[in-house]
Amino acid sequence: MVIRFTCNGRAVQVEAEPEARVIDVLRDGLRLTGTKEGCGRGECGACTVLLDGKPVNACLLLAGKIVDRDVVTIEGIAGEDGSLHPIQEAFLDTGAVQCGFCTPGMILSAKALLDEIDTPGVAEVEEALAGNLCRCTGYGKVVDAVLAASRRMAPGADRGGE
Amino acid sequence: MVSSVSVIGKRIRKVDGREMVTGEAKFSGDYIFPGMVYGTVKRAGVPAGRIKSIDVTPANAVPGVVDVLVAADIPGPNLIGILPPLDQPVLASDEIRYAGESVALVVAESAEAARRGAQAVAVEIEAYEPILTVDAALAPDARKIHETGNVTFSKKLRKGEVESAFERADILVEGDYETSFQEHAYLEPETVCAVPGRRFTLYASCQSPFHIRGHVAANLGVPASSVKVIQANTGGSFGGKDDVATEIGALACIAAQRLNRPVMIAHERKESIVGSNLRHAARIHIKTGALKDGRIIAREVRVLLDGGAYASESPFVTMKTLIHAAGPYNIENVSVESTSIYTNKTYCGAFRGFGVPQVTFASESQIDELAEKLGLDPLEIRRINGLRAGDPNATGQIYEQSVGLLETIEEIAKRPEPAGRKDDDRHVHGTGYAAVAQGISNGAEGIDVTGASVQMSQDGSVLVGIGLTELGQGSRTVYALIAAEVLGVDVDSVSVRSVDTDAVHDSGPTVASRSTTVGGMAVHKAASEVKKSLVSMAALMMKTEGENIELRDGFAVLRTDESARIPIASVATAAYWTGFPLMNLAFSKAPEANFDDETHQGDVYIAYNYGTHRMDVRVDTLTGEVTVLNHLAAHDVGRVINPLGLEGQVEGASLMGFGLAHMERIQYVDGIIQNANFADYAVPSIKDRLPTATITVEDPNPTGPFGAKGAGEPPVAATAAVFANAVADAVGVRFTRLPITREDILDALKRGNHD
Numbered sequence A: 001m002v003i004r005f006t007c008n009g010r011a012v013q014v015e016a017e018p019e020a021r022v023i024d025v026l027r028d029g030l031r032l033t034g035t036k037e038g039c040g041r042g043e044c045g046a047c048t049v050l051l052d053g054k055p056v057n058a059c060l061l062l063a064g065k066i067v068d069r070d071v072v073t074i075e076g077i078a079g080e081d082g083s084l085h086p087i088q089e090a091f092l093d094t095g096a097v098q099c100g101f102c103t104p105g106m107i108l109s110a111k112a113l114l115d116e117i118d119t120p121g122v123a124e125v126e127e128a129l130a131g132n133l134c135r136c137t138g139y140g141k142v143v144d145a146v147l148a149a150s151r152r153m154a155p156g157a158d159r160g161g162e
Numbered sequence B: 001m002v003s004s005v006s007v008i009g010k011r012i013r014k015v016d017g018r019e020m021v022t023g024e025a026k027f028s029g030d031y032i033f034p035g036m037v038y039g040t041v042k043r044a045g046v047p048a049g050r051i052k053s054i055d056v057t058p059a060n061a062v063p064g065v066v067d068v069l070v071a072a073d074i075p076g077p078n079l080i081g082i083l084p085p086l087d088q089p090v091l092a093s094d095e096i097r098y099a100g101e102s103v104a105l106v107v108a109e110s111a112e113a114a115r116r117g118a119q120a121v122a123v124e125i126e127a128y129e130p131i132l133t134v135d136a137a138l139a140p141d142a143r144k145i146h147e148t149g150n151v152t153f154s155k156k157l158r159k160g161e162v163e164s165a166f167e168r169a170d171i172l173v174e175g176d177y178e179t180s181f182q183e184h185a186y187l188e189p190e191t192v193c194a195v196p197g198r199r200f201t202l203y204a205s206c207q208s209p210f211h212i213r214g215h216v217a218a219n220l221g222v223p224a225s226s227v228k229v230i231q232a233n234t235g236g237s238f239g240g241k242d243d244v245a246t247e248i249g250a251l252a253c254i255a256a257q258r259l260n261r262p263v264m265i266a267h268e269r270k271e272s273i274v275g276s277n278l279r280h281a282a283r284i285h286i287k288t289g290a291l292k293d294g295r296i297i298a299r300e301v302r303v304l305l306d307g308g309a310y311a312s313e314s315p316f317v318t319m320k321t322l323i324h325a326a327g328p329y330n331i332e333n334v335s336v337e338s339t340s341i342y343t344n345k346t347y348c349g350a351f352r353g354f355g356v357p358q359v360t361f362a363s364e365s366q367i368d369e370l371a372e373k374l375g376l377d378p379l380e381i382r383r384i385n386g387l388r389a390g391d392p393n394a395t396g397q398i399y400e401q402s403v404g405l406l407e408t409i410e411e412i413a414k415r416p417e418p419a420g421r422k423d424d425d426r427h428v429h430g431t432g433y434a435a436v437a438q439g440i441s442n443g444a445e446g447i448d449v450t451g452a453s454v455q456m457s458q459d460g461s462v463l464v465g466i467g468l469t470e471l472g473q474g475s476r477t478v479y480a481l482i483a484a485e486v487l488g489v490d491v492d493s494v495s496v497r498s499v500d501t502d503a504v505h506d507s508g509p510t511v512a513s514r515s516t517t518v519g520g521m522a523v524h525k526a527a528s529e530v531k532k533s534l535v536s537m538a539a540l541m542m543k544t545e546g547e548n549i550e551l552r553d554g555f556a557v558l559r560t561d562e563s564a565r566i567p568i569a570s571v572a573t574a575a576y577w578t579g580f581p582l583m584n585l586a587f588s589k590a591p592e593a594n595f596d597d598e599t600h601q602g603d604v605y606i607a608y609n610y611g612t613h614r615m616d617v618r619v620d621t622l623t624g625e626v627t628v629l630n631h632l633a634a635h636d637v638g639r640v641i642n643p644l645g646l647e648g649q650v651e652g653a654s655l656m657g658f659g660l661a662h663m664e665r666i667q668y669v670d671g672i673i674q675n676a677n678f679a680d681y682a683v684p685s686i687k688d689r690l691p692t693a694t695i696t697v698e699d700p701n702p703t704g705p706f707g708a709k710g711a712g713e714p715p716v717a718a719t720a721a722v723f724a725n726a727v728a729d730a731v732g733v734r735f736t737r738l739p740i741t742r743e744d745i746l747d748a749l750k751r752g753n754h755d
Ligand code: FES
Pocket: A036, A037, A038, A039, A040, A041, A042, A043, A044, A045, A046, A047, A048, A057, A058, A059, A060
């Protein structure tokens, strides 16, 4: 069937079975390969995308469930002009990216958090990113990145690079 | 080497980071080619036996399946491995040596169909009683897993006379220690994509592209020059994407050749755990003899490594345990015997730390036990015995400089243990210390050469090419910094190209913390040659001698009159038109290891990274839960190239060591891994992260660029060891087996209370 939904702000339609996995719809159907598959079982968070603003594992989500809904992937985070989102900037500035495979999922989980809470505490960051595994960084710099991003995104903050 | 620097030592963003935060970075699985098909491996499913028959008809009948390959379809020798004689088949034809063994490759129009096809392949195996422990493997009447027997590799190190020294010792401590198998658990499972043509192109998530090229070509039956391996962005490796990438790389190319279609093979997580190498489980016996004043006079160590079904890197891991088992101490009499053993389990090979975490845990545990017997402070015993410049280490090698162990001890000592941590009814506190040394470079493991090219364009931008891979560890950023420093340009004007075996020089494997040291040295040399051209040109332009010219901040500057400066781009353009070469291919060769094979006495590594860690923990005696309150990681890294990257290495490696020490254990039942997924195999999450504080000591290494030495591995060992010592201090019980899980702690506390 034809799956119609909003992806990164645009109306899109993809031919897919309703029980196809959303990760395949995005990667194969739309060639949005920034969404990564680390386990295919909802255990690593590499495939995290935002569904109506909430983080979900695209490897467990079925295509039928996204009809008429709003999906945001890592490709939809930066500005149209190529300017990076403050979370993306913060991940680079703090050294929260090593191999980069967990990074799209991490950034989307962080975005869902910061869209909801302006200035989260460490415990809230931990909670929001608990489902995103990273084998490279040790996570310390990931926490730093999310906190730094929250400061930059706070109303009235200077959004430029640090 | 260089007194003042302008970009070395600055906190620099990863030069290749942008594409990773936007999703543009292409990993192997992100490639798509017209007509591409997908391969899935059929695995044995039993740990030991002999293949009686393979029936591929049911697989061929699965809709979408286009081809099924078995061993007989491999044109070449059907062998992979690290050291000759190679012992691992690409596809098993006869004997099954572990449950994850590949027996067939099914290729289909979709990954789904390939998986269904693989399930449908009917393999009849006459099962053998599997050999699942090193004891069973070493039993005199044991079945031989390989023709050569069940011992993969065994070596001895002999320094002085341990026996007589033990007689002289005032105190002896002796004990047995064990560590478990560990999975690399990089987030990206192994993936390759082969494109056929006049030559083969293989996009691979891999660590050592030239190693893969050689094996792929051999198994295809074509010359190496007919294969081009391009390292795609690689989602972590930590030692784990060598052997397996040769296996699936060869399979993908062979299938691509048969079908004349591009073939992708992407492992699922389960396959990544059961079908690619793990960290060796180890059993270690140590005896240490010391004098009353705390001086250790003798150590005897026996290391038994369970290496699983194939040799892989076992010989080199064995060597590394041999050389590191006595610890970073000046001990006159040392005797070590290290042996790796074949069993019917997933093969073990390279994994960050390379055997050093296992022996360091054992050694450092015993150092604490000894300190306790002697009534010495744990830092004091390490201070008394720790290696200093001019001391002979376990192989008798003497370094006159860059032995910063004592400085790391003092860095830790000067940060007092936190006051006011009161135990209460429920919680107990403890503090642990551990010291480590880890050899940098291939050293005893082989010749160590790296080639790097540096090319400046007329606009002053720089392209670096090197055969060592970026795996997330930040080596591209390190190379960019080194080139920028030498050429006096901004880091942003330096690009480090991806590794393509057609375009860069074979640089040997990306292992042994050698990227910064050996690789960085080659980049430094090549950049210095280009610099010579620029300096000569600028001297001509300014009508002066080359020695009066300095390259910095994007200009050639006259030393005597700083206002006289020409943009480097202009110098480069002039150099090009004048005919000064703007590209250089340089080699860095580590001094060859020179040691006696019987005793392992001699010069082994170009340098060691030294470190001391402290960890403060709180243990909940009701639940066994451990909270790490502080973790200080001091390392002598020679010279910091990029502090941001260095901290990332120390933090990431530390958490990996913590996983080994506390959380991670591959569970086998009858030779089958039970927890081949992230729900059951516990990889540390953000909630388990450590409060690691990286402390750097810079004792410049004359064999590294700007004095640097590698740092990506040693924290694994130090953290595993320091965790064990901190928990022992808190709980009052010495744990001799890793991981020390929450349940182990709870058990020990219960037993303690009942005793
Ligand atoms: S791939 Fe979806 S959670 Fe791991």
